[in-house]
Amino acid sequence: MYGVILAGGSGTRFWPLSREEYPKQLLKIFGNQTLIQVTLSRISSLIQTESCYVVTNPQQIEQIRLQLKELGGSALNYISEPERRNTAGAIGLAAINLRKADPEAVMVVLSADHFIRDEAAFHESLLKACRIAESGRLVTLGAKPTRPETAYGYIQCGAPLQACDDAHAVKRFIEKPEREQAEKYLADEKTLWNTGIFVWRADVILKEIEKYMPELHKGLQEVEAKIGTNSEDEALRQIYAGLPSVSIDYGVLERSEHLAVVQTDMGWEDVGSWNALDEVVPGDADGNIISGNVINIGCQNSTVYAEKRVVGVVGLENIVVADTEDATLVCSKDHAQDVKKVVENLKKQNGVAHLVHRTVYRHWGSYTVLEEGEGYKVKKLMVHPRSRLSLQMHHQRSEHWVVVEGEATVTVGESVYKIPVNQSTFVPMGVKHRLENATDVPLRLVEVQNGHYLGEDDIVRFEDDYDRLPKKVS
Amino acid sequence: MYGVILAGGSGTRFWPLSREEYPKQLLKIFGNQTLIQVTLSRISSLIQTESCYVVTNPQQIEQIRLQLKELGGSALNYISEPERRNTAGAIGLAAINLRKADPEAVMVVLSADHFIRDEAAFHESLLKACRIAESGRLVTLGAKPTRPETAYGYIQCGAPLQACDDAHAVKRFIEKPEREQAEKYLADEKTLWNTGIFVWRADVILKEIEKYMPELHKGLQEVEAKIGTNSEDEALRQIYAGLPSVSIDYGVLERSEHLAVVQTDMGWEDVGSWNALDEVVPGDADGNIISGNVINIGCQNSTVYAEKRVVGVVGLENIVVADTEDATLVCSKDHAQDVKKVVENLKKQNGVAHLVHRTVYRHWGSYTVLEEGEGYKVKKLMVHPRSRLSLQMHHQRSEHWVVVEGEATVTVGESVYKIPVNQSTFVPMGVKHRLENATDVPLRLVEVQNGHYLGEDDIVRFEDDYDRLPKKVS
Numbered sequence: 001m002y003g004v005i006l007a008g009g010s011g012t013r014f015w016p017l018s019r020e021e022y023p024k025q026l027l028k029i030f031g032n033q034t035l036i037q038v039t040l041s042r043i044s045s046l047i048q049t050e051s052c053y054v055v056t057n058p059q060q061i062e063q064i065r066l067q068l069k070e071l072g073g074s075a076l077n078y079i080s081e082p083e084r085r086n087t088a089g090a091i092g093l094a095a096i097n098l099r100k101a102d103p104e105a106v107m108v109v110l111s112a113d114h115f116i117r118d119e120a121a122f123h124e125s126l127l128k129a130c131r132i133a134e135s136g137r138l139v140t141l142g143a144k145p146t147r148p149e150t151a152y153g154y155i156q157c158g159a160p161l162q163a164c165d166d167a168h169a170v171k172r173f174i175e176k177p178e179r180e181q182a183e184k185y186l187a188d189e190k191t192l193w194n195t196g197i198f199v200w201r202a203d204v205i206l207k208e209i210e211k212y213m214p215e216l217h218k219g220l221q222e223v224e225a226k227i228g229t230n231s232e233d234e235a236l237r238q239i240y241a242g243l244p245s246v247s248i249d250y251g252v253l254e255r256s257e258h259l260a261v262v263q264t265d266m267g268w269e270d271v272g273s274w275n276a277l278d279e280v281v282p283g284d285a286d287g288n289i290i291s292g293n294v295i296n297i298g299c300q301n302s303t304v305y306a307e308k309r310v311v312g313v314v315g316l317e318n319i320v321v322a323d324t325e326d327a328t329l330v331c332s333k334d335h336a337q338d339v340k341k342v343v344e345n346l347k348k349q350n351g352v353a354h355l356v357h358r359t360v361y362r363h364w365g366s367y368t369v370l371e372e373g374e375g376y377k378v379k380k381l382m383v384h385p386r387s388r389l390s391l392q393m394h395h396q397r398s399e400h401w402v403v404v405e406g407e408a409t410v411t412v413g414e415s416v417y418k419i420p421v422n423q424s425t426f427v428p429m430g431v432k433h434r435l436e437n438a439t440d441v442p443l444r445l446v447e448v449q450n451g452h453y454l455g456e457d458d459i460v461r462f463e464d465d466y467d468r469l470p471k472k473v474s
Numbered sequence: 475m476y477g478v479i480l481a482g483g484s485g486t487r488f489w490p491l492s493r494e495e496y497p498k499q500l501l502k503i504f505g506n507q508t509l510i511q512v513t514l515s516r517i518s519s520l521i522q523t524e525s526c527y528v529v530t531n532p533q534q535i536e537q538i539r540l541q542l543k544e545l546g547g548s549a550l551n552y553i554s555e556p557e558r559r560n561t562a563g564a565i566g567l568a569a570i571n572l573r574k575a576d577p578e579a580v581m582v583v584l585s586a587d588h589f590i591r592d593e594a595a596f597h598e599s600l601l602k603a604c605r606i607a608e609s610g611r612l613v614t615l616g617a618k619p620t621r622p623e624t625a626y627g628y629i630q631c632g633a634p635l636q637a638c639d640d641a642h643a644v645k646r647f648i649e650k651p652e653r654e655q656a657e658k659y660l661a662d663e664k665t666l667w668n669t670g671i672f673v674w675r676a677d678v679i680l681k682e683i684e685k686y687m688p689e690l691h692k693g694l695q696e697v698e699a700k701i702g703t704n705s706e707d708e709a710l711r712q713i714y715a716g717l718p719s720v721s722i723d724y725g726v727l728e729r730s731e732h733l734a735v736v737q738t739d740m741g742w743e744d745v746g747s748w749n750a751l752d753e754v755v756p757g758d759a760d761g762n763i764i765s766g767n768v769i770n771i772g773c774q775n776s777t778v779y780a781e782k783r784v785v786g787v788v789g790l791e792n793i794v795v796a797d798t799e800d801a802t803l804v805c806s807k808d809h810a811q812d813v814k815k816v817v818e819n820l821k822k823q824n825g826v827a828h829l830v831h832r833t834v835y836r837h838w839g840s841y842t843v844l845e846e847g848e849g850y851k852v853k854k855l856m857v858h859p860r861s862r863l864s865l866q867m868h869h870q871r872s873e874h875w876v877v878v879e880g881e882a883t884v885t886v887g888e889s890v891y892k893i894p895v896n897q898s899t900f901v902p903m904g905v906k907h908r909l910e911n912a913t914d915v916p917l918r919l920v921e922v923q924n925g926h927y928l929g930e931d932d933i934v935r936f937e938d939d940y941d942r943l944p945k946k947v948s
Binding site: 327338405 | 788819847922
């Protein structure tokens with residue numbers, strides 16, 4: 001039994017909390033763990049860490065590694081997709097890796113952004129699904145609807161499977177319905193929410209992909225041939241660029257003849273949009289979910305998230321307010337699915353507010369842009385203990401560093417020296433330099449950049465602890 | 475004919491655009507001028523600048539002077555109230571000053587936050603009111619209601635005055651009504667909006683204050699005796715502290731027997747709350763008023779103000795969003811009057827978000843706090859050409875200055891030197907220093923403060939161009 005966690009989504013409907021390079025699965029939406037940490041913890045008693053695979057992409061892999069290491073997940077396997085190819089691509093890529101490791105592997109496919117209230121019921125359903133999957137079925141978990149939800153897909157159950165309670169063949173998959181239709185499904189015992197949690201043998205899903213998505217299957221075979229070779233990364237990049245981007249539901253499940261659904265009552269929710277919070281976070285007496293420095297004057301059934309600034313809310317009903325350091329969302333709950341349209345518009349504007357937060361996390365620590373003006377930029381930097389940035393140089397900017405906490409060890413040109421708190425140094429344009437925290441406590445400093453061009457891409461790296469030097473093409 | 479502009483309000487219902495120390499009259503709410511600039515411009519063809527008095531307070535007077543100087547208003551007279559004492563106090567203080575200057579002065583009392591669409595009609599009404607005021611009446615302008623407004627007070631007209639069109643005695647003043655009642659007033663030709671624009675002789679209003687507010691009158695007489703003496707400021711401070719805080723409407727007008735109202739149709743609005751914008755700013759096809767970097771997905775009849783950050787709004791109806799650098803408001807238009815409750819709550823929290831903006835304006839320029847952390851603070855400073863801060867010293871902090879535009883002339887201890895762009899300097903704790911812009915272009919710099927206590931009150935001033943040295947008590 002192997003776990004496959006799909007963690008490549010960009011969570012656009014959760015903007016501005018979620019950003020393309022730091023999406024919702026990396027955030028603590030409820031409780032003390034991030035969504036991806038919760039996802040791994042939830043299966044850890046059932047599946048060994050070394051049997052778990054996380055499918056993600058180069059933008060997120062670094063942070064996911066950091067977060068899962070905290071759970072002792074250093075034995076985890078990572079699969080990095082060069083581009084997003086929807087669930088069929090991600091699942092296919094995981095399946096060929098799994099089949100290579102274990103020809104009889106049964107894979108449990110999980111999303112990194114689900115909420116499950118009853119873990120025991122979840123485990124029970126998974127084990128049941130595994131038994132069915134071993135016989136060659138593609139099994140999906142179906143949750144009993146608790147409301148006429150229009151943001152979820154549904155599954156209509158067929159005949160009961162022999163020798164297994166709560167398991168049925170699948171009559172059909174149903175796309176997100178209109179409200180009226182959703183109410184009918186709620187009343188019908190044979191219609192379940194499609195949770196997107198799947199259990200099947202790696203060889204079986206690959207056979208079905210071969211049958212219904214031959215183009216994808218051909219690409220996956222080419223990738224498979226390169227696994228473990230020197231050219232694996234490069235081949236993956238080239239082949240992936242040509243693959244179709246289709247969901248496993250549409251590409252395979254809606255056509256396959258070997259489906260089964262296991263009915264469960266585990267309190268499942270997809271934390272897809274801001275509205276999902278209403279189902280997973282308890283509200284106050286007026287139905288509000290409020291976090292941060294919020295002054296609430298008579299609001300009802302509203303969600304207000306204040307990251308740093310004070311937020312005053314007056315007389316709101318059924319509204320979501322999310323106020324972050326560089327972007328604010330105000331949305332009627334009835335239109336929560338349309339938040340992704342804001343993100344689409346932002347992309348067209350060519351800015352970065354859809355892509356990154358004001359604070360950007362790196363291996364070595366993080367930086368926050370405090371201010372940008374004509375010819376200058378002010379950043380706050382935090383360097384983890386015993387960490388350092390790359391040895392680098394900028395063609396078009398000089399930098400002033402003022403240490404405000406801890407002690408910096410800096411290299412500027414040929415000199416190496418220490419800067420204690422409340423001291424500063426200057427890095428002229430075009431001079432090699434490096435910033436290091438050689439102590440056991442965090443280092444914080446304020447950086448003032450001067451220059452005509454201050455883009456993050458004006459950087460030449462000479463040495464790097466994190467493998468970020470440009471690759472030499474042989 | 476003298477103009478008296480009341481400009482001491484704190485505009486709490488316009489938070490967070492309006493702050494106690496930089497309220498709405500100092501802001502460009504519509505058009506290219508700030509509200510107080512519009513107010514002065516509007517009467518400048520009727521009343522000479524040297525006959526105009528601005529009544530305000532020490533927190534605002536500096537900025538009002540700066541703004542009105544731009545209109546060539548250097549001949550204006552300023553009256554600074556040591557504390558707020560509502561309109562009766564402000565009008566009484568103006569009246570004793572006016573009567574001293576001209577015993578037959580007719581004063582036109584204006585608020586600094588009104589919108590008037592038809593200036594010609596306004597002028598005509600003022601001149602009519604002046605003629606009636608000369609005969610000893612207390613005259614108020616009454617505007618024909620155009621909707622059942624519940625945020626305005628009303629005036630019921632009495633018998634027509636002889637020899638003057640559109641002028642009546644006043645039957646009674648009516649407080650802000652409920653909706654149903656407001657609809658009756660709208661239908662009634664004899665009921666008008668109370669604009670709060672008054673015209674009367676200074677000696678007449680003082681006589682009425684004497685009759686109905688003897689305590690206030692006694693205080694004003696004591697102040698009058700000190701006008702022009704050395705102890706004027708000190709006497710004003712002491713006497714004012716004991717004066718009652720009552721509106722002129724409640725204290726005098728509701729009781730006086732010498733009232734008149736001039737009916738006008740000048741397109742008047744009190745820019746009191748966020749809702750007022752709907753009346754004075756044209757909206758888009760969906761009734762939205764949108765300003766700044768806003769992404770609007772299907773909103774209607776909503777007002778969205780984005781100062782700096784991007785603001786995404788989705789599916790809103792009848793909502794006000796005001797997103798400023800350090801505070802955000804989201805308010806149902808039906809509850810726009812309750813915004814002042816947010817401000818009251820903020821005051822209790824002991825923060826500064828009700829008091830000042832993130833950018834604070836001074837004689838010499840402005841500063842913006844970019845970041846505050848344990849033991850440090852980062853500010854952006856702008857110094858006007860040919861201006862300088864005081865010669866000062868801080869007991870508990872040191873400062874790093876990095877020039878990002880222009881050239882600074884700095885005094886640190888006994889040294890005086892220049893810092894060009896992209897250079898920096900350090901001011902140790904306890905050392906006298908001064909920052910000056912001796913050039914003809916703005917100076918911008920980033921200041922990083924270090925220390926255990928970083929309050930604005932840790933400042934010892936030795937020399938100051940703006941009279942901010944502590945007064946010696948003799």
